[in-house]
Every structure is written in structure tokens, then in C-alpha cells.
Amino acid sequence: MATGQGQGQRALHEVLRERRLRLEISQRELAKLLGKEQSWVARVELGETRVPADFMPAYADALGVSVGHIYRQMLVPSTRVLAAAS
Numbered sequence: 001m002a003t004g005q006g007q008g009q010r011a012l013h014e015v016l017r018e019r020r021l022r023l024e025i026s027q028r029e030l031a032k033l034l035g036k037e038q039s040w041v042a043r044v045e046l047g048e049t050r051v052p053a054d055f056m057p058a059y060a061d062a063l064g065v066s067v068g069h070i071y072r073q074m075l076v077p078s079t080r081v082l083a084a085a086s
Contacts, residue, residue, distance in 0.1 A: 016063070017045040
């Protein structure tokens with residue numbers, strides 16, 4: 001199934017969600033750090049809302065990483081992609 005993304009490339013929303021879960025913080029906690037509503041974080045993580053480029057540094061900072069780290073993680077195949085290929 002083609003998604004329009006390069007093979008093995010993950011979407012930004014998937015990387016952001018995985019990082020939040022790794023930190024074991026709720027969407028509500030992240031939203032508070034970002035000065036946003038929990039529903040906004042949920043829509044970002046579902047891929048329904050885009051994160052403005054000028055807001056990415058604040059989002060990355062709230063997740064304890066750099067913007068570059070987030071973008072590099074997009075190039076790492078997800079376990080779902082690898083499982084589907086098996």
C-alpha cells in the first residue's frame with residue numbers, strides 16, 4: 001500500500017506521538033507545556049492538524065529533543081512498517 005511517503009519514512013505525527021509516549025506524559029500534560037488544548041495535541045498525533053514550522057522548536061523542546069532529532073527519527077523505519085514487510 002503506497003502512502004505517498006518514502007518507503008520506511010514515518011510521518012511527523014507518528015514520531016511526535018512515540019516521543020510523548022516514551023516520556024510517559026499525557027496529551028494533557030504536553031498541551032499544558034505547549035500552551036495548547038489537549039484536543040490540539042490529539043489532532044496533531046492523529047495527523048489531522050499540522051504543526052506550524054515556526055512552532056516546531058517549542059514542540060521539540062517540550063519533548064526534550066531538538067527539531068533535528070525529530071526529523072531524523074522520521075527517517076527511521078517504524079516497527080509497524082517492518083512488521084508489515086515481514
